[in-house]
Amino acid sequence: MKLHYSPGACSIGIHVILEEIGKPYDLSLVALKDGAQYKPEYMAVNPKSKVPALDRGDGKVLTEFPVIAFWLAKSNPEAGLIPSDFEGEVRCLEMLDYICGTVHPHGFTRQFRPGNFSFREEDHPKSVELGKQNAQKYFDTIEKGWTGGTWLLPSGYSVADAALFFVEYWATRRSGLSLPPHLDAHLKAMLARPAVQRTLAQEGLAA
Known part of the structure; x- marks a missing residue:
């Protein structure tokens, strides 16, 4: 691969x-x-x-x-890396779609590439601010619906956690945002995983 x-x-x-x-x-x-x-x-x-x-x-x-x-x-x-039961698998896909289809573009692409959302450069700061507000709102939505323990889903660690990790990492490392309690604990747990540590080292990124 x-x-x-x-x-x-x-x-x-x-x-x-x-x-x-x-x-x-x-x-x-x-x-x-x-x-x-x-x-x-x-x-x-x-x-x-x-x-x-x-x-x-x-x-x-x-x-x-x-x-x-x-x-x-x-x-x-x-x-x-994915729940073995059908309902769990569906919930995993639901979280993947929400993170990648909503949190990513409307929370963070708005911040990192405001020109994609506004042709006028003078409007770019508004786009960035809206992106930050959206990201915080989306994180609060995930927080309120949290059904797992350490990990996002009740069944345990899954690919949904890897998706949540990248937006949490952006929020805290690039956007200066704070995370609600469950997501903050989740990010810390992800950063402690050897697979995450190896990934960050290979990409030349700070933990």
Whole structure:
């Protein structure tokens, strides 16, 4: 397998999952800041021009975080990264979709790329502020609906935790936001996991 990633991007969550699984994989750097996602070499891999993308090693490539996470979890059942019961699996997918489809774009892309949401540069600070407000609101929603213990789901650690980790990491390391109690404890528990520590070291990021 080969993960196409950019350091500190949402692909860090898939990187964590690969480390949790423990099978051999390669990393292929896509320097988003340099526009590498728009170059022909990478667009031949993923015409959507974003990360993550996962070359499965069978000649096929997967894109979109929830799909990659689901495929890795289901194709490596021994890793125990998705609930074994149908209801638990559905709830795991529900959290993946909320984090990747709502929290990520409307909470953080608004902050990091305000030009995507407003053509007028003078409006960019408003977009950033709205992104911070949204992120806090989304985190409060997750906090109020928390049904797990240390981990997001009652069944235990899963790929949903790797997804939640990347937005928590952004909130505290890039946005200066505070996390509600369950999410704060969750981030600390994630940072203590060897797979997360290896991922951060490989991507050159601080814990």
